Amino acid sequence: MKNLTKALTVGAITIATLLGTSTLAHADTTTSTGKIKLEADDSAVTPLDPTNPDAPTPAIPDSSDPGNTGTGNTGALTIDFLSNIDFGTQKISGKSQTYRAVNKNPYIQVTDKRGTGAGWTLTATATDFTDGSKILKGSQMSLIDGQVRTQSDNQSAAPTTSDITLNNNAQIVLSAEANAGMGTWLNVYEGTEGNNDNVSLYVPAGNLAGDYNSSITWTLEDSPSAD
Template sequence: MKKQILASVALSALTLSIAGQAVYANEANLQDTQADVTLKAGSGKDVKPVVDPTGDTDENPATGAEGALSIPYASSISFGEQEIQQGDATYFAQNEKPFVQVNDTRGGAEGWALSASISEFKGVTNQNVLKGAQLTLANGQVTTESNQSEAPTIASNSLTLNDSLQPVMSAEKGKGAGAWAALFQGEKGKNENVKLFVPRAGVEAQAYTATITWGLSDAPA
């Protein structure tokens, strides 16, 4: 029994010795090289939408804006053709997935703030104002695609636009890098998250248009 134990120990020692030699031989043939890359702020060109607009009321929401911090997409909103009501009326957007997208490829996730305002609705025929009309955005969702950055936040659960810029979505420092969208999704043809209130007084039968202005600042609100 003593001989067996000694033989076992000797075999273990031999195995360790061979293994040690193998490791030493491999380490002797290891050499280090370097890999490097220099990153600069993005141009904002060829930015893809994070919301697919195919089949929606506005299938081409591209704004044409470029730059490391920009608004490359913003949906035009349509309420379609509606009947004048006896009293006050609320109409819902035809769009299923209206959205506005921010692109931040400056590097460093410095933060930003998105805001919006709206002009008066004016008649296409005679430029008369649709007095008291109010457009409201509600239940916005922050959405992105394959983004590792921390998400920005929607400023308010319900926002009625007016002629002053109001916060819509913002990213604190360290958040919001890459492409992010504020999405106001609802039923196609009757999106209750995007609504237009029209008081009865003074309504004329004609088409009306208004301009939504989206503002983007390079620092959090």
């Protein structure tokens, strides 16, 4: 009888092992969906911190330009911020001089919220420096070594920055090829406060004293440059 009991027990274990417990379970697989629709946005964009675009929005974007809080421009492709450049008060010299901007981090901010990947081009022109009827003869304002920055999680390719000497002809400052420059981008001319080597004004000798100003016009076009 004991031998019969052992035989039955071994047989039951063998059958359970061969069949396995998985043969008794039922698996049911199906799918669901997630969806989102992205569309262009035409609201204004707040200026970002030029030293750290991931930081909370600064109360004063450019500390050398405290009254400037941004353009407030609306649309799907916008210029959000432009620093006003200050070269301070200088003594007339007997020879030609190059003066440096007071601004430590002057910058330009552009946002593309079209969602088309069409690219864009930012150009600039400048008038002569004038004081009433007087012209600052032969002067040249230059912007060099711009640093293109954005928030760290931006998935778009970056636009390209160019060194420029401003005059009355349109100069390309930033250019985004197709599928580049989407989101918010900054072009920062970072330098030393009070003596920024990257933003300069050349003034030849032989000019009159005066309080001179130049008007810079920035144009953002909704396609890459043909150049």
